[in-house]
Amino acid sequence: MNVVVDTATHQYQGDMKVVYTNKSPETLDKVFWHLFFNAFQPGSMMDVRSRSISDPDRRVGSRIVELPEDEWGWQRIESVKVNGKTVAFVEDGTILEVALPxxxxxxxxxxxELEWKAQVxxxxxxxxxxxKEGVEYSMTQWYPKLCEFDHHGWHTNPYIGREFHGIWGNFNVHIHLPEGYGIGATGVKQSTTSAPLPTGLAGTIHHYKASNVIDFAWAADPDFIEETVDADGVTLRLIHKANAxxxxxxxxxxxxxxxxMAYINEDIGxxxxxxxxVIQGGDGGMEYPMITLITGERSLRSLVGVTVHEMAHSWFQGMVATNESLHEWMDEGFTSWAxxxxxxxxxxxxxxxxxNPHKWAYASYINQNLSGNEEPLITHADHYKTNRAYGVGAYSKGEVLVEQLGAVMGxxxxxEAMRTYFKNWAFKxxxxxxxxxxxxxxxxxELDWYFQYMMHTTDAVDYAVETVVNDEGTVTVEMxxxxGMPMPQDVTLTWEDGSVTRVHxxxxxxxxxxALAEGEILAAxxxxxxxxxxxxxxxxxxxxxxxxxxxxLQADVHRDNNAITFDLDREQEARQSN
Ligand SMILES: [Zn+2]
Structure with a gap:
């Protein structure tokens, strides 16, 4: 792929050659490509969606419809060749359709072979x-990107600003910018070559290669400075605008x-x-293969928090790469858990x-469940009724789903199973x-029931201790x-001297x-x-x-009924109830 950027108009000219291999068992008669930039113009599905949803993302809202024309985004395909022959194509909003001869x-x-022109x-x-922090180019979802065809079929979701699904591929990209721009990108830099731009301006061609990645992103700015450190054998680059x-x-x-990086290598794989x-850019934090764009004007804790989140995506979005539109919780939720x-x-x-490191996820999920506005996790990421239901479902309930498994399987x-999952399913x-x-x-x-309830329903866990009778040498606990959601239960009886009896x-x-802990009783x-x-x-x-x-460990939505406590100064024969 070659792109030549005109920074005066923030437009670029692009061409690419893609060798596409059909690794599916089906015969394909057409292919689809994403043209994400076309979402950023008045009347696009993303524009309509962000003006009609009840809780719009504040970063979008009505900003697209208010854009002046020279700030719209677009990608105009100029030609498509298949095995050297020019073919017809159809541009439909954010999707390009190419019938194969x-x-x-x-x-x-x-x-x-594609040639196109784009306005950023x-x-x-x-x-x-x-x-908003003055970074000139945050170049993500910026080139015609092949849609994924997998065992579910084609995934040609019109872009409305949410999740992605992509094909692994090898990238060889030349980015031609005016001289003096700092840049960071997916992949490994091969070379930097001086070459004048078509306008006659002095320019630099930045050449990157990346193998086995689902996307290619980059960011550039004349004021970028870079620090490089070793992170557990990985070269870690931190790039931001010089700012005291x-x-x-x-x-x-x-x-x-x-x-x-060292922690997650050990924890997940x-x-x-x-x-x-890690490069300054974008509008918050967004993960891409081998790079993340984050806003940079943050407290240290916030800077670390967003970096760790986006870096953790490298495992679940970058390498495992579940279809995050269909199963958003397997990307955002697992990432949040890590x-x-x-x-x-x-x-x-x-x-x-x-x-509990996961207490915020539990609190957020429980709060949403009790509000009555929860939507089931099987909802396609684009189709949640509210941004909030998507966010809490994907991030918080997804995190809870993994952590709460600890109550079921230990x-x-x-x-260990998370490490095995990563090992067995990376790149699949x-x-x-x-x-x-x-x-x-x-x-x-057998865990069908767990996933059935957690994914397909909004039923929640709520178990209660109803009564406790401690009489004639036996404690009888009615629970x-x-x-709506069944879960195995762990009962802890705490005695007067502080010792405990645990029952599973x-x-x-x-x-x-x-597996039972030492001394733990297994009940029927x-x-x-x-x-x-x-x-x-x-x-x-x-x-x-x-x-x-x-x-x-359980996301019990009413913890106040989870225990009966006793006043030790009083007789205990009396029936206690919750
Ligand atoms: Zn995320």
Missing amino acids: RALRPGKSVTF PRQIRRSGWMN EIDSNWTLLADYAAKA PYMYPEYT ESRCMASLFADPMKPDE TEVRD HPGPNDFKREMERASGL SRRG IPLVMMRGHR DWPWVDVNYTLEVPSQGKLSAVTLDANG
Whole structure:
């Protein structure tokens, strides 16, 4: 791909040659390409959507319809050749359709040559010219990008500003800019060559190569400065506009980012590319292969937080690359889960060793569930009724889904299973069932019910201790499932002297149970059809409390009914109830 940028008009001329191999078992008679920039013009689906949704993204709102024409975004295809022959094509909003003169059989390749002209839109969402921090070029979703054809068929979603799905490919890109621009991009820089631009201006051609990546992004600005550090064997580049107010935070960020890379390498699996770039640009934080664009004028903690989140995407968006439009929670949720663990390690608070790193995800999900506005996770990312329901579902409930598995299969087995999932599914576009099966193989449990409830319903976990009777040497605990979603239960009986008895109650439909802790009692399975359950445990004296889910792994939406506590000064024969 070659692009020549005219910075006076923020337009560029592009051409590319793509060798496309049909690795599917089906014969293809056409192919589709994304033309994302066409979303940034009045009347586009993205414009209409962002003006009609009840809770618009503040970065978009009505900004597209208000753009002057010289700040619109567009991509105009000038020619398409298939195996050297010019063919017809149809531009339909953000999608380009190209009919193949000869059907492409499984295993066969075809060569496309495209020429196009584009105008970089004023930076509104993710991509564009001149972001709010003055970065000139945030070049993401910027070139005609092949749509993915997979076992689900074609994915030609009109761009409305949300998630992506892409094909792995090898990129060889020449970016011709005026002299003096700093740049960062997906891939590894091969060379920098001086060459005049067509306007006669002195210019520089920046040449990058990237292998096995699902996208190619870059950013450029005349004021960029760069620091490079080694991060667990990966070259980490930090690039931002020289600015005395933020320079020191970015210098400190280098060390945190290097530690984060090492942590996630250990926690999930090895990062498989030679470089990673954190560059100032865009409108918040957005992940791309081998690079992230983040806004840079932040506190150190915020700078580290966004960097860790976007970096963690390298595993779930970049390498595993689930279709994030269909299964947004497998990208954003898993990424948020990994981010929370990494942040807890980077900012460990010795005063709060037991603090739950995922507490914000739980609180956000529970709050949304109780509001009545939750939408099921199977909703296509573009089609949630509100931005909030999408955000809480994808990020918070997705994070909860992974963390809460710890209550079902045990946290150590879950952690190991996440590593196995990454190892087995990197570069394979897994879906929910692939993930479920990894969790099942690791735990030996049947987990259909868990994924069915978490993905397809908005039923929540709410278990309660109803009554406790401590009488004649036996403690009788009456419990109930008040919420729609069944879960195995962990009961903790705390005695007067502070010692505890732990009991695990599996569900019948799990066909087994997680490993028990030392001394933990295994009680009879709880059939989901029965909302009530009676537990009997030998009494060890006076009780101070009976608690469900004491370690807080379950997203129980009413924790206030999870325990009955006793006033130790009073007799305990009396029936206590919640
Ligand atoms: Zn994310």
